[in-house]
Amino acid sequence: MTVAYLGLGANLGDARQTLKDAVVCLAQQRTISILGKSSLYRTAPVDAGGDDYYNCVVKVDTALAARELLALCQKIEHHFGRERPYRNAPRTLDIDILLFGADSIDEPDLIVPHPRLTKRAFALVPLVEIEPLLDIPACGRADAFLAAVAHQRIEKVQTCQCLMKALAAGGDADKNRCR
Numbered sequence: 397m398t399v400a401y402l403g404l405g406a407n408l409g410d411a412r413q414t415l416k417d418a419v420v421c422l423a424q425q426r427t428i429s430i431l432g433k434s435s436l437y438r439t440a441p442v443d444a445g446g447d448d449y450y451n452c453v454v455k456v457d458t459a460l461a462a463r464e465l466l467a468l469c470q471k472i473e474h475h476f477g478r479e480r481p482y483r484n485a486p487r488t489l490d491i492d493i494l495l496f497g498a499d500s501i502d503e504p505d506l507i508v509p510h511p512r513l514t515k516r517a518f519a520l521v522p523l524v525e526i527e528p529l530l531d532i533p534a535c536g537r538a539d540a541f542l543a544a545v546a547h548q549r550i551e552k553v554q555t556c557q558c559l560m561k562a563l564a565a566g567g568d569a570d571k572n573r574c575r
Contacts, residue, residue, distance in 0.1 A: 397457050399455065401494040404418055469491035514541040520542065
């Protein structure tokens with residue numbers, strides 16, 4: 397089993413509900429156990445136009461290899477209507493592997509740690525919320541990078557407890573849709 401951290405984001409449709417449902421979808425997978433979730437945050441788009449994003453980070457324990465986890469994340473994105481018309485396009489759901497154990501992976505379609513993790517408040521702030529003393533492989537303590545992203549707009553809009561309630565209640569996710 398490997399502990400991984402997933403960054404979730406959305407800015408199309410009911411983005412807040414989509415993130416809650418996506419967490420439920422992840423929890424419904426037999427190969428994943430949810431170990432922790434950050435609060436929900438609203439952030440300004442980075443390198444793109446469009447509506448604000450909603451973001452959170454989920455800590456999981458998984459039996460999957462990194463590439464298998466990536467495929468599962470892309471499958472869940474697809475179930476929620478994700479399209480990829482161009483780089484940084486608005487999206488119904490984005491799930492990124494931020495960290496995968498202590499692994500460093502550098503492949504054309506999978507880079508871990510996520511290459512912009514320490515430069516993006518929407519990923520770093522929720523990550524530090526759930527794991528304040530986390531070391532990012534080859535980078536150092538995650539909280540050491542918070543000052544560098546302090547100028548980026550990020551607002552906590554819902555606490556972790558609300559996401560926990562959605563998970564316990566099964567959310568509004570269609571269970572057949574998430575398997």
